Amino acid sequence: MRITDIETIRVAEFPNLVWVRLQTDEGLTGIGETYFGPDATEAHIHAVVAPYLLGKDPRHINLHGDYMLGYLGRSGSSAEQRGRSATDIALWDVFAKSLGVPLYHVLGGKVRDTLPVYNTCANTNYNTKPAASHSTFDYGVGQGPAQFDDTDAFLNRPTELASSLLEMGIKGMKIWPFDFLGGDVVDGNISTEGLRKGLQPFLDIRKAYGDRIDLMVELHAFWNLPSARRIIEALREVEPSWVEDPVPLDQMASLSLLQAGTPLRIGTGETLGGLGAYKALIDSNGCGLVIYDVSWSGGITNARKVAAMSEAAHLSVAFHDCTGPVVLAASTHLALATRNCFTQEIARGYYYTWYKDLVTELPPVVDGAITVREAPGLGLDLLPDRLRRDDVAIRCSSL
Structure with missing residues (x-):
């Protein structure tokens, strides 16, 4: 399994939020989310996270962590860390979905x-x-x-x-x-x-x-x-x-x-x-x-x-x-x-x-x-109809 696309999703109504969505060549999708400073966070995801993660197996989460952060000195609660955090959530979502089980x-x-x-x-x-x-x-x-x-x-x-x-x-x-x-x-x-x-x-x-x-x-x-x-x-x-x-x-x-x-x-x-x-x-x-x-x-x-x-x-x-x-x-x-x-x-x-x-x-x-629902991964996704509205901006990095 390989990651083929990494998307960041913004909704103008909620300008502090940014979602990360991972697409794989086996049709699985993972969703992550972070909050505050979305411009810098989104930039880090496409400039640092995506070039490393595209083409990789999303299930090797322990391997990917440090590489997604970039320079290790940026380990505080920074835009780099927020971008990594949202992507990490999406990786776990894909991992659980690949096994057909809830995240827990x-x-x-x-x-x-x-x-x-x-x-x-x-x-x-x-x-x-x-x-x-x-x-x-x-x-x-x-x-x-x-x-x-x-x-x-x-x-x-x-x-x-x-x-x-x-x-x-x-x-x-x-x-x-x-x-x-x-x-x-x-x-x-x-x-x-x-x-x-x-x-x-x-x-x-x-x-x-x-x-x-x-x-x-x-x-x-x-x-x-x-x-x-x-x-x-x-x-x-x-x-x-x-x-x-x-x-x-x-x-x-x-x-x-x-x-x-x-x-x-x-x-x-x-x-x-x-x-x-x-x-x-x-x-x-x-x-x-x-x-x-x-x-x-x-x-x-x-x-x-x-x-x-x-x-x-x-x-x-x-x-x-x-x-x-x-x-x-x-x-x-x-x-x-x-x-x-x-x-x-x-x-x-x-x-x-x-x-x-x-x-x-x-x-x-x-x-x-x-509690949580007995559905694979996180058990939720963004509403497709909500993503079709005019106030939604999607940026994609692809393999």
Whole structure:
């Protein structure tokens, strides 16, 4: 079997996304996906990945990894790494399809049939447009269908949002009220007023629903070390499942100090790239939960290695969503086959709206738990009719 064509696919409505589609001489197709910086990512795929991979057997995934990256120094969460990640997902899709089995089979089989989901409380169009600045102040707040106006809801109606999730059987929610504190976020130094304001939605939810719902706190790495300490200490009374990305990931020492100073679990890692960065995070005791994005950090191949390193260090791993439907499918197959993974992220504002408008199938979510369909590979593809629309751009490199 040989790869004959490598396509990148862009949809103007979702300018952060780029899909990679591999075609083989035996008629099999594999799909991958990545997110952010699509121009540079697409350029790397056609300039570096395609010249190497065309004509190769797609099933030799272990061989292809380093060659697809190009110069080995580009191992961070870069355009090169994102291009490699999307292509790696597509290679695994082809490999599983060549055997006629779902992806989880070639990952060693499921360790569970379903996995609880938690909802990242993003609006339908949150993060779907290119970021103009280092902020989340106006990412879709008050826009999109009212049913999934989750960002506005956690800021203004947090108990109503928690009730809606519980009614769907979803018993975990991640929110980021600290992002919306204006000048505090700009300089990374939280005020006492800001601390109390950011904490209030968590207090309201706990008062209304007690321990019936798990709370996760997203901080988006906006804070300096002293402010992150203050926020984490203030959150102790609501006992969140984890506090995510309290400080930028460029200084592992800061994460280590934070994790050593609190019984709360710090979750981080989704924007790292390369195995060495994850090893440094784990070795420095910088977190209690390793978070990995299959489209940013080396695809499925690296994800398996990061999960194994985490398990050896007695840490759990979780796979990131809030990007696109192909990543969710790949992440779910991984999660079901990974012993030290206990939950899967979804954004219901995406899952129940534009995700289903792009792909043929989605991993089923029933009563707050996710699984995969018993179909070969990832179990989905891009909708053919969607690809015929005028806002679609397809670029192809061929053998």
